[in-house]
Amino acid sequence: MATTTSDADFRDFHPEISVSQSPSHDGLEFWQFMIAGSIAGSVEHMAMFPVDTLKTRMQAIGPSSCPSSSLTLRQSLGSILKLEGPAVLYRGIAAMGLGAGPAHAVYFSVYEYSKKFLSTENRNNSAAHAVSGVCATVVSDAVITPMDMVKQRLQLKSSPYKGLGDCVRRVLVEEGIGAFYKSYRTTVVMNAPFTAVHFATYEAAKRGLMEVSPESASEDETLVVHATAGAVAGALAAAVTTPLDVVKTQLQCQGVCGCDRFSSSSIGDVVRSIVQKDGYGGLMRGWIPRMLFHAPAAAICWSTYEAAKTFFQELNAKNRPFE
Structure with missing residues (x-):
């Protein structure tokens, strides 16, 4: 998950640290900021990978092509554990391990x-932060x-690929x-509204929760x-961006394990194909x-991100004992 964080968000965690003390947030060196984000992104995706596999299976093939794809989440999990x-x-x-770390480092x-x-x-320029x-x-x-494409193809039931290397090689040779x-x-189109909804909800939920919390709340x-x-965010x-995620999964898994193949990468064409086969409910598969x-x-x-930042802050403090 690519995540932006404003100066205010960081000061909420550590109000004693001023952004002006360093060109990076919370007094961290630039490379430390990148590593913290990379670790957070990797841990996030690795920890939740089994759930991501279930989502991919449910989104890739519709019920009209494979009745078993209409199983509930519990039934799908039970079927996978029993049969596979x-x-x-x-x-x-x-594949996700190789992609998540570098992607989050590049993102930050x-x-x-x-910014x-x-x-x-003006370091508090909201428009600049958004852009x-x-x-x-x-x-x-x-x-x-x-x-992510390689990962999803490997997640499919009866995937024809032996592993990461085999998938990359065969896709290059067979599809280019x-x-x-x-x-x-x-x-990209999916992540734009995802980020907007995520942060709008995050800020609202954070303010609401802080209002019911004591002013002297501990760091924990x-x-x-x-x-x-x-x-919550x-x-x-x-949930809001699930239709676009279904389109993404269909495009990445097309032609593999019974998944439909599309003549173009047009979002509109894929949406029309899904609706024609499975109705509008098909756009919410795997939500x-x-x-x-x-x-x-x-x-x-x-x-994880905050834990990594705290580690680097303590490390920097030890290295600057006389400042």
Whole structure:
């Protein structure tokens, strides 16, 4: 999950640290900021990978082509565990492991550079933050989309690929390098409203939770508030953007394991095809596991990110004992 964070958000966690003390947030060096984001993104995706596998299976093939895809989340999980074993829930995790870290590092670095360039003297320029977030999303999605495509193909039932390397090689030979980016436009279009809904909801939920919390809340309690707000925001944003996520999955898995193949990468063409075959309900396939993925994923990402920042802050403090 690509996530932007404003100066105010960081000061909420550590009000004693002024942004003006460092060109990066919370007094961290630039490379430390990148590493913290990379770790948070990797942990988030690795921890929730089994739920992501369920979502991919439910979205890839519609009930008109495969009746078993209309099973409930519990039935789908039970079927996979019984017929294929628990290990299959983690098939493709290597692809996500290779993509999530670099993508999040690129995201945070592009966001920082863009914000510094666009904000000029006003570091609280909301418009600059928004544009920087879009720039970061466009670039980071270009990094993660190929590995996300490989990951989803490996997650499919009876996937014809032996593993990460075999999938990459066969796609290059049989479909060409363009196949890795057929869903790129959809991914960017999906992540724009996802980010907007996520942060609007996050800020509202955070304010609401802080109003019922004591003013003297401890740091641990504040972290719980942010994690809870993040979970609510992640769940809502996931539900709202599920149709685009279904389109993305269909484009990335087309022609594999019975999935439909499309003549173009047009979002409109794919939407019309899904509606024609499965009705408008087909656009919401996998919305429950998608919400179950993004809600805890957002909480995990925030918690991990803050833990990494705290580690680097303590490290920097030890290295600057006389400042």
